[in-house]
Amino acid sequence: MAILPILTAPDPRLKKKSKPVEAVDAELRQLMDDMLASMYAAPGIGLAAPQVGVLKRVIVLDIDREDVKTGPLVMANPEIVEASDEDATYEEGCLSVPEHYSEVVRPAKVRVRYLDRDGKQQEMTCEGLLATCVQHEIDHLDGILFIDHISALKRNMILRKLLKARKEKQREAAEGKADTKAKDHAPAL
C-alpha cells in the first residue's frame, strides 16, 4: 500500500467535480486501500479521492469513537438519498485545510447509497459524527470544502494563512530545515 500525498487548499484540484466510478475493479480497490493507508498515516478519520489528486467519486472513512465505531469503510459513487430536517453542528477539520477548525451545520441524519469494495450497492443510515463525516467527504467530490460552508470573511482568512504556511514550508525546505513542527490534533476529515 502506498501513502499518497494529500493536497491542501487552495489547490485548484480540490475545487473540481469528481467523475463517477464506472466499475469497482482491482485498480480501484488499490486506490481505496492506498487512500485508507494515507488517511491512517495522516492521521484522519475520512478522506476523499480528490484530496490525493484523483478526481473519482471514492471516499474512505474510519471512525472510532465511544458512540460511533465504523471500522474501515470504502464507498464508491456515494450519494445522499435522504436527509433529516433536523440539523447538527460539529466542529470540522480537514486534512486539506490543516490546523484550521470551524463549526459547520449539516443535516443530523442522512441515508447514503454507495458501491462497496466488491462493487455491491449498499445503503447505510448515518448519524452523529458519521453523518457529518460522510457529508464532508461527499462535498469533496463536488469540489466543496468545509470552509465553503462558513462566512467568506473567515474562509479568506484561513486561505491566506494556509498560503503563508505553505510559503514558509517551501522556504524551510529550500534552506534544508527538517519539518519538525508537531501536529496538534482534533480529528481531520
Ligand SMILES: [Zn+2]
Ligand atoms: Zn476534508
